[in-house]
Amino acid sequence: MWTTRRATAVMVTAATVVLGLPASAAQAHGGTTLYVSPKGSDSAAGTARHPLRTPQLAVDRLGRDGGTVHLAGGTYARQRIVIKERAHVAVLAAAGAVLDGKGLTVPDDRSGMVEIRDxxxxTVDGLTVTGYRTRSLDGVPIGIYVTGSGHGIRLTGNHIHHLGNDNGTLGSFDMNAHGIAVYGTSATTPISDVRIDGNELDHLVLGASETLVLNGNVDGWSVTRNVIHDNNNIGIDAIGFEGTISGPARFTDVNRARHGLIAGNRVSRIISEGNPAYWEDGSWCNCADGIYVDGGGEITITGNVVDASDIGIEVASEWREGRTNAVTVTNNTVTNSRYTGLAIGGYDQDRGEAFDITVTGNVLRGNNTLDDGSPEMLLQYYVHDTTITHNTVIATNDQPVLLYRDEPAGSPDKNARVVLNHNVYGGPVPAGQELYYWNGEEQQGLKAYQAASGQDKKSIYRYAGTPSSSSTVTKR
Structure with a gap:
């Protein structure tokens, strides 16, 4: 299990979170305090010397005023924890406390090993969650599931691994699972003040769903210092405009994850190849994002490291009636993506728009390891009012493609006011041999691209030597 937390000195007032504090800073709540151990007895008093055996019983005994449940180390087999219409409850797990769902039947629809409703x-801190699996297309197993409405949710220092949906139906988007999921399902009251910090999520079988997701009416949240790796779909996702809230509110700001921070996370090996949901027309779709904003708004993505995933970071909107806007992508490092390092905009002409996107200070290097001619940086459909500046973009393929912008579609306003400048491009070929595509047309060399696009007038290209040479970029 991962034990070291990487501190990041960043303060974001809107999220009221300061990175650099220990992830184990969960505090016991007031009210009753009860103790639970796999060696305890449910007829015991629930003291440290005479613990209960069942975590759910301890939560229920806290009463309406809440309190703290301490879980001793050991395995709690075939047990779930459901916290429904409660307040002021902390579940604090000692090292080695494991909630093991092996042998439990996963019901239809979404359900969590730890479930927090309305x-x-x-607070849930320090707990290991594993083993919750199904082969049913109707069941959606989740490690920790927050739903309904509420505020002040703290998920810190937990380890969620080896669970999910094992159905093997090729091409079916009906198989789903999550590691951590926050679904704001009320059209009138959000889930707010959510902190997801210092967790590890790995070896999850997710079908068409995401490792860590905020979906629907979730307003004011942070996802920080988590380690997410070796999962077969999206690592972190902030979603809007799905059917989480239906009716007149669906395509309004109520139904989107917003005012959020994604910072200091380490995301690696998020790959959809082999995931049955992504079998398309006789081949695998390499389309699992390390970090994805799909319909979210007013979000900062900063200081993350994303490595060896299908797509490093993507900012898009999958619903034509939706949008992704007011997103800042800054000071992230994205390396060794199989398809592309950064993607912005709808992936086809039936998607929504992405605008007011700021991309600055990022390092993209050695992406498109599939070596299929895809670029380090991809601008798709309906991208407008967006700035991409002061980034370092280094390709390592023999025929490097540094940037690709699709041919504009839709009205002019859906493609206007895109600015690229002050970027440093680099690759393993001499200047003039690298490739850029602007509005779908190939341009060879920075000068040709600048002339054709009017972009990147103060950007430079640096020859980095052969693909097998040192990663140090040297000016030609």
Whole structure:
């Protein structure tokens, strides 16, 4: 299990979170304190010397005023924890405390090993969750599931691994699972003040769903210092405009994850190849993002390291009636992506728009390891009012493609006011041999691209030597 937390000195007032604090800073709540151990007895008093055996019983005994449940180390087999319409509850796990769902039947629809419904001021800290699996297309197993409405949710220092949906139906998007999921399902009251910090999520079988997701009416949240690796779909996702909230509110700001921070996370090996949901027309879709904003708004993505995933970071909107806007992507490092390092905009002409996107200070290097001619940086459909500046973009393929912008579609306003400048491009071929595509047309060399696009007038290209040479970029 991962034990070291990487501190990041960043403060984001809107998210009211300061990175650099220890992830184990969860505090016991007031009210009753009860103790649980796999060696305890449910007829015991629940003291440290005479613990209970069942975590759910301890939560229920806290009463309406809440309190703290301490879980001793050991395995709690075939047990779930459901916190429903409660407040001021903390579940604090000692090292080695494992909630093991092996042998449990996963019901239809979404369900969590730890499930927090319409509750506020809830903490879950230090717990290992595993084994919750199904082969049913109707069941959606989740490690920790927060749903309904509420505020003050703290999920810190947990380890969620080896669970998911094992159905093998090729091409079916009906198989789903999550590691951590926050679904704001109320059209009137959001889930707010959510902190997801210092967790590890790995070896999850997710079908068409995501490792860590915020979906629907989730307003004011942070996802920080998590380690996410070796999962077969998206690592971190902030979603809007799905059917999480239906009716007149669906395509409004109520139904989108917003005012969020994604910072200091380490995301690696997020790959959809082999995931049955992504079998398309006789081949695998290499389309799992390390970090994805799909319909979210007013989000900062900063200081993350994304490596060896299908797509490093993507900012898009999958619903034509939706949008992704007011997103800042800054000071991230994206390396060894199989398809592309950064993608912005709808992936076809039936998607929504992406605008007011700021991309600055990032390092993209050695992406498109599939070596299929895809670029380090991809601008798709309906991208407008967007700036991409002061980034370092280094390709390592023999025929490097540094940038690709699709041919514009839709009205002119859906493609206008895109600015690229002050970027440093580099690759393993001499200047003039690298490739850029602008509005779908190939341009060979920076000068040709600048002339054709009017972009990147103060950007430079640096020859980095052969693909097998040192990663140090040297000016030609």
């Amino acid at each position: 509750s506020s001021d809830i």
